[in-house]
Amino acid sequence: AQSVTQLDSQVPVFEEAPVELRCNYSSSVSVYLFWYVQYPNQGLQLLLKYLSGSTLVKGINGFEAEFNKSQTSFHLRKPSVHISDTAEYFCAVSVYSGSARQLTFGSGTQLTVLP
Amino acid sequence: ETGVTQSPTHLIKTRGQQVTLRCSSQSGHNTVSWYQQALGQGPQFIFQYYREEENGRGNFPPRFSGLQFPNYSSELNVNALELDDSALYLCASSQGSTVYNEQFFGPGTRLTVL
Numbered sequence: 001a002q003s004v005t006q007l008d009s010q011v012p013v014f015e016e017a018p019v020e021l022r023c024n025y026s027s028s029v030s031v032y033l034f035w036y037v038q039y040p041n042q043g044l045q046l047l048l049k050y051l052s053g054s055t056l057v058k059g060i061n062g063f064e065a066e067f068n069k070s071q072t073s074f075h076l077r078k079p080s081v082h083i084s085d086t087a088e089y090f091c092a093v094s095v096y097s098g099s100a101r102q103l104t105f106g107s108g109t110q111l112t113v114l115p
Numbered sequence: 116e117t118g119v120t121q122s123p124t125h126l127i128k129t130r131g132q133q134v135t136l137r138c139s140s141q142s143g144h145n146t147v148s149w150y151q152q153a154l155g156q157g158p159q160f161i162f163q164y165y166r167e168e169e170n171g172r173g174n175f176p177p178r179f180s181g182l183q184f185p186n187y188s189s190e191l192n193v194n195a196l197e198l199d200d201s202a203l204y205l206c207a208s209s210q211g212s213t214v215y216n217e218q219f220f221g222p223g224t225r226l227t228v229l
Contacts, residue, residue, distance in 0.1 A: 032214045044205065099165075103150075
């Protein structure tokens with residue numbers, strides 16, 4: 001079964017510094033990858049997704065991710081973070097369950113931006 | 116346009132009881148998925164309903180059941196509650212069940228089982 005692994009459970013970073021949140025996926029013929037953000041006491045919000053095409057994907061709030069097939073990775077990056085980026089970030093892969101397309105999530109990375 | 120809403124926001128039950136959680140889909144969406152998010156973990160897929168029929172299920176026992184209504188709102192029912200059922204329950208609606216149909220998440224219901 002397809003899965004994703006988030007390599008860091010917590011990432012502290014100073015404001016205006018760059019950040020990379022790491023995600024590796026299990027290899028498959030077709031892979032569809034997502035990054036979601038979860039702010040405290042809220043649901044999940046889609047940041048960006050890779051379905052096909054360009055391997056560099058740009059999302060909301062200045063985030064981007066690169067699909068790397070040889071490394072089986074889909075790392076999330078932002079060149080300069082803000083205090084408001086403090087949140088939990090989840091990498092996910094879309095898989096079939098019956099005839100349903102469902103998301104399989106990693107365990108999450110808590111990004112804490114320090115002043 | 117109203118987003119995905121869930122009720123109640125918080126709920127406390129005791130072991131062995133039954134609970135019903137509710138979800139209202141975003142306007143125009145015919146598909147609802149339910150996820151369980153235990154503390155410190157990523158969400159886990161419970162099941163999905165498409166046009167009132169269950170069309171996919173994750174690794175959850177039969178005491179987790181659901182319904183989808185003609186207006187595409189949905190319920191998640193859990194019988195014989197166990198302590199490990201304590202979690203945030205998220206529903207997500209979409210316009211279909213393909214990878215191209217973005218799932219929009221509600222804020223969740225926090226269930227505590229004592």
